[in-house]
Amino acid sequence: MMDVSQYMVLFLEEAREHLQSLNRCLLDLENDPADLSVLDEIFRSAHTIKGMSATMGYADIAELTHEMENILDLLRKAILKANHSIIDTLFQCVDTLERLVEDVANNETSNADIQSLIKKLSSLAENPSPAYPSTIEKPILIATFNETNLTSTEISLITSAQRQGLCAFEVQVVLRADCLLKSARAYMVMNAAEELGDIIKTVPLTEDLENGHFDQQFQFILLSSVDSEKIKDEILSISEIETVTVLPCIISEDAAIEQFMEPETVQENNIAEKLTSSSTPLRSNPALNEKRIRGGQSVRVDIDKLDSLLNLVGELVINKTRLEQIGTSHKLGDLTETIEQIDRVTTDLQSVVMKVRMVPVGQVFNRFPRMVRDLSHELGKEINLIIQGEDTELDRTVIDEIGDPLVHLLRNAVDHGIERLPERRSSGKEAVGEVRLIARHEGNNVIILVEDDGKGIDAASIKEKALKGGFIAKTDADKMDDQELINLLFLPGFSTAAAVTDVSGRGVGMDAVKTKIETLGGTVEIETKVGRGSKFIIKLPLTLAxxxxxxxxxxxxxxxxxxxxxxxxxxxxxxxxxxxxxxxxxxxxxxxxxxxxxxxxxxxxxxxxxxxxxxxxxxxxxxxxxxxxxxxxxxxxxxxxxxxxxxxxxxxxxxxxxxxxxxxxxxxxxxxxxxx
Amino acid sequence: MSQNNDSNEEIQLVIFRLGSEEYAFDILTVQEIKRMTDITRVPHTPEYIKGVINLRGSVLPVLDLKTRMNLLPTPITEDTRIIIIKTEQVFVGILVDAVSEVVSMKCSEIEPPQGSGSIVTENYVKGIGKLGDRLLIILNPQSIVDVV
The missing domain is CATH 2.40.50.180 (CheA-289, Domain 4)
Structure with missing residues (x-):
């Protein structure tokens, strides 16, 4: 067995990245079930996870993603329509995958129940949702190739073959999952097929097949005089083949003529789309290819190495200052000039190193849409989470720490800030509540706002609570203005009292939020208006070093x-x-x-x-x-x-x-x- | 180690002076020995923490061993040294009156600490070494650093 431990870190990082993208795309899909490009992205992510985990020997993850792929494939082929139950199930899959990946990370044997999910997935695949009855009629196995996705040349080849009494077959070959030399197997299949007739098209392209750039499955169109059973038997005689499906590929003469009339480019595009969805390298889509190449120019670096680099730069800054002092005290003109140069270089170096450590806050924000969605479903509220400025960059050390406080504030906003529907109606607000999460630069700081248009925080009830809980004396309380009263929310222990009686509920763990942000060198403030909503303003330093x-x-x-x-x-x-x-x-x-x-x-x-x-x-x-x-x-x-x-x-x-x-x-x- | 009676086994000791008594650390715990340097006082710390020093870019706390062990204070002289020791969690500087030499000593010549009769807090002492007619108090760096 290959030693995979050295790839472990890479696997975990990539798996987490893909899981995050799955979460994001599923949310997009939920909003717009018709968006095929999102489906493609989901498919790609799931597929990558499957491939990686199979290589690393994590069978559970591979199995679950494989089942997910089946459903996704049906969605992509429009046999299934994305509905709530499907998306919910997919979300559950992602959650389970997350758990499985974390178990791998913690070196624990996983006890996540994937079988029930797999059952759920396959039942979804078998019983297309009743909400879309029109989709039931289509058989699950259909020829992928039809008039719309073949080039006119291919169509004319097929029609002329049909005239000569030959049949066009679409052959779908699935290799066994444990197949080691995929390209060799594909080559053998193609060779066997050439014996029986002419291959006019393969998906993916022949070069990709030869190089092994394909999933377990590939398809081709074969023009042949023999019947489909014979083709199937012939191909199945090759070892390591899981299944072979041979379907007649029928092109009507009319369609063929029509195709000739349409401009060539349209059909090329169709094929490009098809190719994209089959998750093979995309020769026909230059834009995507380019993106991939650019992505390849980044390097993953251990954060410890960056830390030591930063330490060294810090040393340099100290020594530079020392040199400056020597220059000034000895009045050395030449030295001063050189020091100015060094000064410029070190300043640049420092800012580059700082930038390298910077990560967009989007990394943290990414998981919030999902969280808010789940939470609002749970609470039966309709909430729109608006995220702005996710490309605002913060030091890695700050990013790692800021997640928990934000989760807290967002949960509070969803749970206690936004009112229930009847309440919103009666106060004349939009039915859909709005929670905003905004990041932006402000001088040497980054500001993160968590804002809701809910009911706000009532200072009077805070006062009451604080008095009841014995947090402040009556005499002090009477002297406090509204802002001071609201700041009582940050008192340690205040939270529990508020949660029990549930007036506004805010303050659950607010002291923890405040402490965390203060340890990061930041501050947190509350602005609130009763009936209009609340705003939490977090101010963070760009870096801590x-x-x-x-x-x-x-x-x-x-x-x-x-x-x-x-x-x-x-x-x-x-x-x-x-x-x-x-x-x-x-x-x-x-x-x-x-x-x-x-x-x-x-x-x-x-x-x-x-x-x-x-x-x-x-x-x-x-x-x-x-x-x-x-x-x-x-x-x-x-x-x-x-x-x-x-x-x-x-x-x-x-x-x-x-x-x-x-x-x-x-x-x-x-x-x-x-x-x- | 003090219990180890294998007479062939030797350890090396860094010998230093506190007041008039001679003490020693196992050389393996000693990182380096530094001359006296500027020590920055740190407020709100126990008396035995002298402050912090700059050791090639790192900030290092310095302990005054005499205060830590309730010995009489002596003034800082030309001979005053800071012994940088490494314990499990931290690097710490130890302020001593003078560092004299490094000696090898057989483990069999080291006796476990006596129950009483010493002004040195018992915990800190790992053993007593006999070097000719000199008595070396071998200290346990970890317990010196442990915040009580």
Whole structure:
């Protein structure tokens, strides 16, 4: 047995990709059952999975996809019409396949029940849906070739042969699944057939047959004087043949004449379509071929390798900064020039490496249409999910983490946001609810919006819930405005209380959503209007590895504050600091901003120097602002974030460390927890 | 290892000084030995964590072994070294007063730690080695790093 373990990663990746595309295409098919190109894509994906899994020895996956192919083939030939039960079954198949593939990934023996699905599929194949009675009349086995998909030359060959008393047969040969040398078998079949008559057409083309570029099955048209039984016996005498079907291929003379009248190109197109559907390489479709070639120019790279590349680039950036410092302090003109060059190159290099790590958010968004569909079916709501900006790119590390919070928000929107039909009617809304998932760039951030046109969140009921659950005191609650009340949703544990009494239900695990997004360096906000809908605004950094930061000095220590959370820096006299209810605040453009003394928060050893001037860095987390008092502003710099390691990871106020130009380590402030 | 009485088996030890006592690590756990460098203090950490240093681009925590083992503090001198050790999960720098030499020692010459009579917290000690009339306290790096 061939050692397949080395192909395992590739198999899993490709299988997952194809499963995703199956999911997407099935959704498209559900919306437009007549779209044949979607069917073709589904067929191709299923077929690829079948081929891969058979090679890797995963019989269950291969078997199930094989059965799926049968149904898909019937759909493609318009013998079956795609209806709900078929699409649902296909979805179930995809789900099962997903489970099977994950079992493979986790090295577990699968206990997924494929037999019942296979039964379901074959019963669907046998009993074409009653919703489309017209399709029943057609027999399942029909000649694939007829007047519409043969070229005029072929038709004229057939008709002239018929006149000479020869018969045209369409021969469909299916090789055994375990057939090793498909091309050789095909060659033997063709040879045997040539003995009996003339072959005028093969699908796929002869070259493809010779090269083995075909599925287990191929067809050809044979002009012969012998009867169909003889042909069948002759071909079946070759080993490794599963089945042979010989069907008379009848072309009426009228049709033949008609065909002559029509322009040649139309028929060529038809054949092209047929060929596309038979999932063989497509010589006749240059556009598709081109696409395939372009697809082949990408390389799969282990994310670890990219990580180490990024680390090295990070080192380079640090060393570049060091060089810059040497250049400036020694006033070396020549060096400065060279450093500028290096600067340009490293900046480019850095942005290229960052781009390589970027993945479109579509990768995460892809699975949502299916989820929303299932959920809305389950809840009996009609919901239209609109996705925009799926090509917005985010760092791989962020992409991997963002899925769960989004699932949560979307589920909430579908489950609790969108009202049931009668409610929607009575409030004068469209019957179909709308959930929007939008991604876009905004400066150095990516914004992801989850928006619904449902009933919104009622601040008053949140307040009630919070009071009942003992999350806030009555006196505090009365002081809070609506926005503050709604932000209570993010309190840990608030969720359960809300779910039990089910007022708006929102808040199930919202604290988890918030925590996750904050660990990614992002923020989440809620905008909501009762009766009009809610909007969750997630703001994420493009990457987590290199950030812009402001370096500040506190006594003798240097700290970095991420620029993304800085509003502005101001310069004040000590007497500008006022005290309100025992807390230090400043008044900035009419806004009262609390003051944080960094030396106290960080227990910095004091250096006993009276400062006449104060530097204050105004920072924000979400909509909350605070002023951080520092001794000096050193400057803005690009810093590479380094982890402090497992030994020190539990320190709240420090988000990480970075290495400065002089080789010293500076700590990065976690503004969120400094403000708490 | 301390129980191993196969007299032919030898281990190599890195000997260092804390105050006036001599200690040792198995050389296999020692990654490198560095001169004293700038240590960045990290707030909200236990006292024995001196801070972090830059080791060729990685940020590494440094432990003050004397504080960790409740020994009397000594000032930083020319001889002060940072021993970088590798344990199961992490690389850590250990601040010591001086590193003197590397010696080979037969396992049979190492005795298991005594139950009492030492100011050193028992857990950290792997064994006591006898080198002529010198006594080496062989430490267990893992337990030093483990956050209690």
């Amino acid at each position: 290199i950030i812009q930061a402001l370096l500040v000095r506190v006594c003798k220590e240097i700290y970095a504050i991420p620029l993304s959370s800085i509003d502005s820096t101001i310069h004040l006299k000590p007497e500008d600091i006022k005290t309100v209810q025992g807390k230090e605040v400043i008044l900035l453009r009419g806004q009262i901003i609390p003051i944080i003394r960094l030396d106290a928060v960080l227990n910095v050893p004091p250096d006993n120097k009276e400062q006449s001037d104060l530097f204050i860095v105004i920072v924000h987390v979400g909509q909350q602002k605070a002023g951080i008092i520092v001794d000096d502003l050193i400057g803005q710099q690009e810093i590479v974030i380094k982890s402090l390691g497992s030994l020190l990871k539990s320190i709240k106020v420090i988000a990480g460390a970075t290495i400065l130009g002089n080789g010293q380590v500076a700590l990065i402030l976690d503004v969120g927890s400094v403000m708490k």
